[in-house]
Amino acid sequence: MPSGPAVPTDRPTDRPGDAADDAARGAEVLTAPEIGRALTRIAHEVLERNKGGTGLVLLGIPTRGLPLARRLAAKIAEVEPGLDAAALVGSLDVTMYRDDLHRHPTRTIGATDVPPGGVDDRTVVLVDDVLFSGRTIRAALDAINDLGRPRVVQLAVLVDRGHRELPIRADYVGKNLPTSLTEQVRVRLAEIDGEDSVRIAGGDR
Amino acid sequence: MRHLLSAADLDRATAVHLLDTASQMAATQAREIKKLPTLRGRTVVNLFFEDSTRTRISFEAAAKRLSADVINFSAKGSSVSKGESLKDTALTLQAMGADAVVVRHQASGAPHRLAHSGWVDGAVVNAGDGTHQHPTQALLDAFTLRRHLRGDADNPDGVGLDLTGLHVAIVGDVLHSRVARSNVNLLHTLGAEVTLVAPPTLVPVGAESWTSRTSYHLDQVLADQQPDAIMMLRVQRERMGGDGTGAGRTGFFPSPLEYTRAYGLDARRLALLPEHAIVMHPGPMNRGLEISADAADSPRAVIVEQVANGVAVRMAVLYLLLAKEKETTP
Structure with missing residues (x-):
């Protein structure tokens, strides 16, 4: 669950270099190698918990959940020979299932693309960048419901920043990040933003 | 975009965005469960003063696939045949709480009148007016x-x-x-x-x-x-x-x-x-x-494909007009 609006163009596009800009960019809490290590650990945890990669489907929630799901699939395919990374990954757009559509300007709808085998009787792992209120995940559970009936649904997130508004928890967490509500967590990924980093900005600091 | 009255009102970016949204809507229509919860609790009125098969059915299907409530109104068999004016019909719909009014009328400009007269609060979608726009x-x-x-x-x-x-x-x-x-x-x-x-x-x-x-x-x-x-x-x-x-x-x-x-x-x-x-x-x-x-x-x-695409395009129009906070400026 991104902390800001889900529309990518609404994200501030801060560029490195300008010193005056640094306060606005906030403190870096995860560097590129740390993101890589967290994903490697999650990949192993997924395989451990599910006793291998049989019937595994990774559904990334656009925008930044999707590249994370792809990276996770590549790492899983590395350790578990015989799995095709591309066939593990799908994307799941939750825009049309959100409960806050009427409180925002129109959101752009992303693509939903399920791997060939579908989700019926599979182990579905939802992948997102930030877990915050839990409302995105609630919407995602509704969206999966319309696609089929998985055997089990699990949740992997890169950052859990707390402040849940629904009884939802993650099965795999890259980093638990205690935050205040006024702070903003910004996940940047090479595929979309050109660099890997997680920063925390705003608040009282 | 608050109303959709004329194709001339759309600029290139808006039109491409609308078509892209329609493409995502079309993708959901290939699924086994075609209904989405997006416009739950919203009411769409189909106000048809002129005969229509595919446009009315298409708008009805589009609204229902997005879980909106649909009220169909056709001039035949309504109080319009008793001489009720467009204004009084519109005020009646407003009193019933329509979030969007899809209107087809034999007079060019009727949807424009409906949108800018203050008779209805909801979004107005032109479904064909006279020889003007569709x-x-x-x-x-x-x-x-x-x-x-x-x-x-x-x-x-x-x-x-x-x-x-x-x-x-x-x-x-x-x-x-x-x-x-x-x-x-x-x-x-x-x-x-x-x-x-x-x-x-x-x-x-x-x-x-x-x-x-x-x-x-x-x-x-x-x-x-x-x-x-x-x-x-x-x-x-x-x-x-x-x-x-x-x-x-x-x-x-x-x-x-x-x-x-x-x-x-x-x-x-x-x-x-x-x-x-x-x-x-x-x-x-x-x-x-x-x-x-x-x-x-x-x-x-x-x-035949044009008809199928019509449902996806109308879903996109209803989504972009209704699934957002209410705009106050006309």
Whole structure:
């Protein structure tokens, strides 16, 4: 669950270099190698918990959940020979299932693309960048419901920043990040933003 | 975007965004469960003062697939036949709490009046007014054109693209056609080139000032310009009056047979089109008048697909108008 609006163009596009800009960019809490290590650990945890990669489907929630799901699939395919990374990954757009559509300007709808085998009787792992209120995940559970009936649904997130508004928890967490509500967590990924980093900005600091 | 009244109101970015949204909507319609919860609790009123099959059903299907409540209103069998005015009908709908009003009216400008008079708070969607505009038809035509002529294996719907460089011939009763007017506006906005082909009696006054070319000779246009798509328009005899004498004659052309010879799409003219060209028709078709069975049933005809795309496009319009916070400025 991104902390800001889900529309990518609404994200501030801060560029490195300008010193005056640094306060606005906030403190870096995860560097590129740390993101890589967290994903490697999650990949192993997924395989451990599910006793291998049989019937595994990774559904990334656009925008930044999707590249994370792809990276996770590549790492899983590395350790578990015989799995095709591309066939593990799908994307799941939750825009049309959100409960806050009427409180925002129109959101752009992303693509939903399920791997060939579908989700019926599979182990579905939802992948997102930030877990915050839990409302995105609630919407995602509704969206999966319309696609089929998985055997089990699990949740992997890169950052859990707390402040849940629904009884939802993650099965795999890259980093638990205690935050205040006024702070903003910004996940940047090479595929979309050109660099890997997680920063925390705003608040009282 | 607060209302959708005319295809001329859409700029290129908005139109492409609408088509991209329609493409995502179309993807959801291939699923087993087609219904989405997006507009739950919203009410859409279909206000139809004029007969319609596909547009009304299409809007109804679109609203229902997004879980909106649909109220259908047709002038026949309502208080309009007792002489109730548009204003009083609109105030009644407002009192019932309509979030969107889809209106078709025989008078050009009726949706504009409805949107700007303050009679209703909701979004107004023009589903065809007189001989003026039919924006959702133009959008579904643009969507169909883009999918067939701009899409490729990686991007079957042509998401993000416009129609730059495409050449479309719109043939037939341009004078009475709101579909032609909307398409001239929208296809030009999206970068396509449009040629109108019609007998001189069916070309509207002032058409030379439109963003399209005009020709009186169909064979010449097909041979010289090799259009990427040909859109046949219905001969709207109900709007032509009975100036002629019997047997389907009107004051606009000598006889139906002569019209078919000069402007009908048959197997011979179909063969003149380039290999990739598609045949479109907004429906309902007058088979044997503006289009022959050969052309209408050929594999290059996308007429049935246009109807399917209509649902996706109307879902996108309703989504973009209704799934957001209410705008207060008109």
